[in-house]
Amino acid sequence: MYKATIIIKRRKSILDPQGKAVEQGSKLLKIDDISEVRIGKFIELNIDTSSREKANEELDKLCNKLLANLNIEDYSFTLEEIK
Amino acid sequence: MYKATIIIKRRKSILDPQGKAVEQGSKLLKIDDISEVRIGKFIELNIDTSSREKANEELDKLCNKLLANLNIEDYSFTLEEIK
Numbered sequence: 001m002y003k004a005t006i007i008i009k010r011r012k013s014i015l016d017p018q019g020k021a022v023e024q025g026s027k028l029l030k031i032d033d034i035s036e037v038r039i040g041k042f043i044e045l046n047i048d049t050s051s052r053e054k055a056n057e058e059l060d061k062l063c064n065k066l067l068a069n070l071n072i073e074d075y076s077f078t079l080e081e082i083k
Numbered sequence: 084m085y086k087a088t089i090i091i092k093r094r095k096s097i098l099d100p101q102g103k104a105v106e107q108g109s110k111l112l113k114i115d116d117i118s119e120v121r122i123g124k125f126i127e128l129n130i131d132t133s134s135r136e137k138a139n140e141e142l143d144k145l146c147n148k149l150l151a152n153l154n155i156e157d158y159s160f161t162l163e164e165i166k
Contacts, residue, residue: 007125008125009125009127019126019128022126022128022145022149022150023128025149026145026149029144029145029148029149031141031144031145033130033131033132033141034128034129034130034131034141034145035128035129035131036127036128036129037126037127037128038126038127038128039124039125039126040124040125040126040127041122041123041124041125042090042091042092042122042123042124042125043102043105043120043121043122043123044092044119044120044121044123045102045105045106045117045118045119045120045121046117046118046119047116047117048116048117048118049116058114058116058117061112061114062105062109062112062114062117065112066105066108066109066112067105
């Protein structure tokens with residue numbers, strides 16, 4: 001069994017409107033020194049296999065076909081073996 | 084200047100419908116061994132201050148008032164000094 005942690009981020013070149021909204025919101029809280037806010041996804045899941053190779057393949061498939069929009073986002077993941 | 088990385092996760096006790104949807108979606112991709120999918124947020128931002136203490140305070144405020152819903156979510160962050 002593996003625990004996977006996936007991080008999905010917008011590419012630097014792509015505007016992040018949600019991040020801009022947070023930047024503006026921070027000013028309402030009188031916080032004036034925040035910039036470059038980028039909002040991505042942090043996904044955790046378990047994969048019930050004993051093969052790290054299979055887990056890697058499945059995660060690539062999952063990210064490519066379901067989780068990430070590869071036109072504007074990049075993904076990375078780590079795998080940790082658990083009992 | 085600091086670069087902050089914030090992770091916001093739903094509490095374990097709170098249902099994650101988006102995660103359930105991913106779990107179901109993975110079955111359509113013929114991936115059958117995925118479970119416990121939890122979808123959170125991964126936020127990066129810069130804070131233009133030389134005081135780590137001030138950066139910490141601002142991040143707490145930002146998470147409490149703007150980024151996290153403390154009824155169902157927990158947050159954590161790390162700070163890294165950059166030039």
